Amino acid sequence: MxxxxxxxxxxxxxxxxxxxxxxxxxxxxxxxxxxxxxxxxxxxxxxxxxxxxxxxxxxxxxxxxxxxxxxxxxxxxxxxxxxxxxxxxxxxxxxxxxxxxxxxxxxxxxxxxxxxxxxxxxxxxxxxxxxxxxxxxxxxxxxxxxxxxxxxxxxxxxxxxxxxxxxxxxxxxxxxxxxxxxxxxxxxxxxxxxxxxxxxxxxxxxxxxxxxxxxxxxxxxxCSGAAALKAVKNAAVRPGDVVVVLGVAGGIGHLTGLLAKSAMHAKVIGVDMASKRDILDHGACDIFVPIADSGPGSPKDWDAFQREIADAVQWLRPRGSAVRKADSVIVTASTETAFGNLCDYVCDGGSIVCVGVPKTGGEIRLFIPDVVVKQIKIRGSLMGDxxxxxxxxxxxxxxxxxxxxxxxxxxxxxxxxxxxxxxxxxxxxxxxxxxxxxxxxxx
Known part of the structure; x- marks a missing residue:
């Protein structure tokens, strides 16, 4: 028809x-x-x-x-x-x-x-x-x-x-x-x-x-919820893991955070525009890291942003842990800011999952030696069934x-x-x- x-x-x-x-x-x-x-x-x-x-x-x-x-x-x-x-x-x-x-x-x-x-x-x-x-x-x-x-x-x-x-x-x-x-x-x-x-x-x-x-x-x-759950599954999120959700306030993003945090019992760092900080009150993340209006474009902004993510990861890790990187990063369609080398956020053996497509297409950067040496898993995730x-x-x-x-x-x-x-x-x-x-x- x-x-x-x-x-x-x-x-x-x-x-x-x-x-x-x-x-x-x-x-x-x-x-x-x-x-x-x-x-x-x-x-x-x-x-x-x-x-x-x-x-x-x-x-x-x-x-x-x-x-x-x-x-x-x-x-x-x-x-x-x-x-x-x-x-x-x-x-x-x-x-x-x-x-x-x-x-x-x-x-x-x-x-x-x-x-x-x-x-x-x-x-x-x-x-x-x-x-x-x-x-x-x-x-x-x-x-x-x-x-x-x-x-x-x-x-x-x-x-x-x-x-x-x-x-x-x-x-x-x-x-x-x-x-x-x-x-x-x-x-x-x-x-x-x-x-x-x-x-x-x-x-x-x-x-x-x-x-x-x-x-x-x-x-x-x-659609959004099924896509979010499939992305969390593809990231192999386990209880106690630290997950960074880029675009945590969007339709897919907030459900990704909710499922990782409440259903999979992981710790979630949500990243989105500063104006959407109230998503933290809805339980979609444990810590909210805002993106500056201009994004982490200049070296100074980039360094500060990267330190804030690392500090949030360490805060959520068990006391005494020296790991300052997340177990997985999930990129949702709400995120269009270039975050530099995503491998910088993921610990050895971790996962990077991209779910959804930003309206301008978007791109991510990966340093191949980091992918190989750290054995990082990269996965595209379209929709759940x-x-x-x-x-x-x-x-x-x-x-x-x-x-x-x-x-x-x-x-x-x-x-x-x-x-x-x-x-x-x-x-x-x-x-x-x-x-x-x-x-x-x-x-």
């Missing part, structure tokens, strides 16, 4: 609400019916066949409980600047093998910003609906046994399971993979219709114990960790993503979909 706007008959008028001005314009007049039809055929096969099926289903009233329209945050045309619009679009009726899920909560990932800014391989250049951290319930299906089941929508939702990459444990590189927000419309909409096997089943308690744990916290496990997701959910439910979240509503997503682009946030941004925390819309 393609981007959800592609399901519109060409006679449909979609109104675009510009949140900054309050003006409402005719979306079809802006881009033209021809472009709508062309994109629909490109992403979802033959427009006429699907429109005919929708018309038949409407006449038979197979899914009368589904509303005809919904709100969605869409990037009409991807360009060098964020171009997010709140649209009213049709709710797609499921075909056999598909289900329609009413999204209750969804997270905002840093990659959502990147995918909405410029052409990415395999991503649509128009009508892009982002979001890949959604949870909700199935509300429509040709198989009634699916209705009511709680599910989650993650970025990687299907692979071939037979290629070299799948068999070697890197399914993220599968050439036949399917993804929410890439090959399937994402979760920045009230209803998502997609094949049943593209969703991840979740325990009933994810949505059924809201009086104990707010369901919105579990969205942090779907279902196992890591379930583990993080268990930690959240048990109260072992509590993600730092900021809840926004669907209409606030454009502003929230703009702040994320400017790195003007701490922790995880979560969207209340289909309901308004300010009381404007009801769930």
């Amino acid at each position: 393609g981007i959800i706007v592609s399901e519109m008959p060409t006679s449909t008028v979609v109104q675009v609400a510009d949140l900054s001005t309050g003006l409402v314009t005719d979306f079809s007049a802006t881009l033209g019916h021809a472009l709508v039809e062309q994109q629909a055929q490109l992403l979802d096969g033959t427009l006429e066949a699907r429109s005919s099926q929708n018309a038949q289903e409407d006449s038979l009233d197979l899914f009368p409980s589904l509303p005809k329209d919904q709100l969605a945050v869409v990037t009409p045309i991807i360009g060098p600047k964020l171009n997010l619009k709140l649209l009213t679009i049709p709710v797609i009726r499921p075909r056999p093998g598909e289900v329609t899920v009413k999204i209750e909560w969804t997270g905002i990932c840093g990659s959502d910003v990147m995918f909405s800014l410029g052409p990415q391989p395999g991503f649509p250049s128009e009508f892009h609906i982002g979001g890949h951290e959604g949870i909700g319930r199935v509300v429509a299906s040709h198989d009634p046994s699916f209705v009511g089941l709680p599910v989650a929508a993650r970025y990687l939702c299907n692979t071939c399971r037979a290629c070299h990459h799948c068999r070697e444990g890197v399914p993220e590189s599968c050439s036949k993979q399917e993804n929410f927000a890439r090959t399937l419309a994402g979760t920045f909409q009230e209803y998502v219709t997609a094949p049943w096997d593209s969703f991840m089943p979740v325990p009933d308690w994810v949505l059924g114990e809201s009086d104990i744990v707010s369901p919105h916290l579990y969205t942090a496990a779907l 279902w196992e890591e997701t379930y583990e993080v959910m268990d930690h959240i439910r048990a109260g072992t960790i509590k993600p730092v979240t900021q809840v926004v509503t669907l209409d606030e997503v454009p502003d929230a993503m703009a702040k994320m682009y400017e790195d003007d946030h701490t922790g995880k941004l979560v969207v209340r979909v289909g309901g308004d925390v300010h009381g404007k819309r009801q769930p």
Whole structure:
């Protein structure tokens, strides 16, 4: 299934609400019916066949409980600047093998910003609906046994399971993979219709114990939390280890710190911008080391910064230890400052793990003799799978960790993503979909 706007008959008028001005314009007049039809055929096969099926289903009233329209945050045309619009679009009726899920909560990932800014391989250049951290319930299906089941929508939702990459444990590189927000419309909409096997089943308690744990916290496990746990596992963090987390206040970074500290019982040194020092109060680290606004660029700044890290390591080591370096350094996507030779921070036999990608790409420096002589392990870590997701959910439910979240509503997503682009946030941004925390819309 393609981007959800592609399901519109060409006679449909979609109104675009510009949140900054309050003006409402005719979306079809802006881009033209021809472009709508062309994109629909490109992403979802033959427009006429699907429109005919929708018309038949409407006449038979197979899914009368589904509303005809919904709100969605869409990037009409991807360009060098964020171009997010709140649209009213049709709710797609499921075909056999598909289900329609009413999204209750969804997270905002840093990659959502990147995918909405410029052409990415395999991503649509128009009508892009982002979001890949959604949870909700199935509300429509040709198989009634699916209705009511709680599910989650993650970025990687299907692979071939037979290629070299799948068999070697890197399914993220599968050439036949399917993804929410890439090959399937994402979760920045009230209803998502997609094949049943593209969703991840979740325990009933994810949505059924809201009086104990707010369901919105579990969205942090779907991408950021799973990625954080996989990075901690790749670093082979053990109880008592000292771990430096670069970018500890970000979506992945703070969960990396929480998991290393509270789940793995390690000692955590968090590094991030001085303005985000309050992440220390949330338990993501034991010691917070701020980055100066200019970063440790000059030799004087660099020396002072390096000494502060070494002093923090020694403070966290058992009394009498002479080791002034960490057991592992985990670099998250929130960190874009060059820290010099990362080997300077890691003790012999330690690990350097990079998880996520900064918006400008970023780079790290490694002195090869240090890597060889100290036998330092270097690992890239992309995302966790279902196992890591379930583990993080268990930690959240048990109260072992509590993600730092900021809840926004669907209409606030454009502003929230703009702040994320400017790195003007701490922790995880979560969207209340289909309901308004300010009381404007009801769930």
